[in-house]
Amino acid sequence: MGPGEYLTARFRTASAHYRGDVDVGELYAAQAARWRAADPLLPAPEPPAPDPVLVPGGAGWTTRNDVDPEGMSASWTGLRNHGLSALVAGPDPAAALGALLDRWEPRLGPPDDDESTAEVVWPSRDTTPLLALARHGFAPAVVLAAGPTGRAAPAPATDVVIRPARGADVGVVARFGLEIVRYDGRFGALGERPSTLPRLVEGYAAALARPIESVWLAERDGRPVGMCSVDPPGYADEARGLCAAPTVGYLGSMYVDPAARGGGIASVLHAVADGALAAAGAGVTLLHHAVPNPVSTPFWYRHGYRPLWTHWQRRPALRAPARR
Numbered sequence: 001m002g003p004g005e006y007l008t009a010r011f012r013t014a015s016a017h018y019r020g021d022v023d024v025g026e027l028y029a030a031q032a033a034r035w036r037a038a039d040p041l042l043p044a045p046e047p048p049a050p051d052p053v054l055v056p057g058g059a060g061w062t063t064r065n066d067v068d069p070e071g072m073s074a075s076w077t078g079l080r081n082h083g084l085s086a087l088v089a090g091p092d093p094a095a096a097l098g099a100l101l102d103r104w105e106p107r108l109g110p111p112d113d114d115e116s117t118a119e120v121v122w123p124s125r126d127t128t129p130l131l132a133l134a135r136h137g138f139a140p141a142v143v144l145a146a147g148p149t150g151r152a153a154p155a156p157a158t159d160v161v162i163r164p165a166r167g168a169d170v171g172v173v174a175r176f177g178l179e180i181v182r183y184d185g186r187f188g189a190l191g192e193r194p195s196t197l198p199r200l201v202e203g204y205a206a207a208l209a210r211p212i213e214s215v216w217l218a219e220r221d222g223r224p225v226g227m228c229s230v231d232p233p234g235y236a237d238e239a240r241g242l243c244a245a246p247t248v249g250y251l252g253s254m255y256v257d258p259a260a261r262g263g264g265i266a267s268v269l270h271a272v273a274d275g276a277l278a279a280a281g282a283g284v285t286l287l288h289h290a291v292p293n294p295v296s297t298p299f300w301y302r303h304g305y306r307p308l309w310t311h312w313q314r315r316p317a318l319r320a321p322a323r324r
């Protein structure tokens with residue numbers, strides 16, 4: 001029995017709410033083909049897990065993840081996160097995704113919990129089902145963008161000096177990291193918590209202890225005015241599965257002091273980081289950015305990045321109906 005037959009046998013089934021036949025193996029094959037056609041950098045969809053929620057043209061799997069407020073992830077998300085992954089195909093993938101979102105709704109309470117997030121992470125270029133997310137009140141909050149490594153435009157001439165950060169710089173590097181969280185916090189997906197600065201200090205201390213350069217400071221007259229950090233291929237395990245390229249690097253942070261912006265400092269930092277990632281063997285660089293960020297979004301797209309995955313979010317996960 002081939003994998004396709006296995007899936008068909010296992011999931012040719014009717015759920016408690018939907019009594020028609022849904023062939024999950026066929027859904028998987030159709031979605032995988034659509035993703036391949038939409039974007040060569042996409043990996044194949046996750047293979048179907050048991051016990052899907054079934055609707056006409058769709059199968060979905062839900063998760064709930066409680067986040068430790070003391071952990072680093074608590075700065076990137078709400079504390080009670082609901083996730084939906086799905087296979088949708090057929091004549092109307094948006095209708096199938098919409099039906100799955102409707103089925104998900106009762107699981108997202110209690111209503112008005114500001115620490116709850118409902119999130120669907122979908123390939124940015126597989127646009128056929130997206131209308132369902134927009135119509136269900138989800139917004140594109142964060143994008144994982146991808147760009148070819150080693151092709152940064154030559155760094156513009158500036159009066160700043162770029163140097164690798166050292167262990168003793170961890171305080172200033174983490175402060176810059178905190179300013180990124182504070183600024184991106186204005187757009188709703190991430191936000192500062194009491195644990196943010198201590199976790200950033202730990203994370204950057206680990207990056208500074210690597211045997212390979214991963215963090216750089218931009219200095220003007222000996223004073224730090226900017227910072228960029230990366231995870232070279234050997235340290236970018238989390239990013240690797242999100243992209244079909246054999247070797248990926250991850251650009252984790254970029255910051256320039258507000259008084260020094262608009263003079264090319266981030267462009268110089270990017271050129272250095274890009275060269276280092278290319279030297280470490282990366283073929284593609286991935287990075288996250290908040291979609292509404294009016295300075296980082298244009299910066300990244302001008303520097304050759306483009307969206308790969310979009311995080312569609314609703315926070316709170318569920319709103320109580322308005323009282324009349």
Ligand SMILES: CC(C)(COP(=O)(O)OP(=O)(O)OC[C@H]1O[C@@H](n2cnc3c(N)ncnc32)[C@H](O)[C@@H]1OP(=O)(O)O)[C@@H](O)C(=O)NCCC(=O)NCCS
Nearest residue numbers: 156180254255256261262263264265266267289295296299
């Ligand atoms: C995003 C960010 C790092 C960009 O830093 P920056 O140093 O201002 O970036 P650059 O100067 O290289 O490029 C930005 C602008 O300066 C222009 N510029 C670039 N080189 C220049 C030069 N030599 N002289 C004058 N202007 C220049 C660019 O064309 C661009 O202008 P535009 O936006 O009007 O088109 C900075 O705005 C920042 O720290 N933002 C807050 C934190 C953040 O969002 N981080 C990214 C998280 S993903």
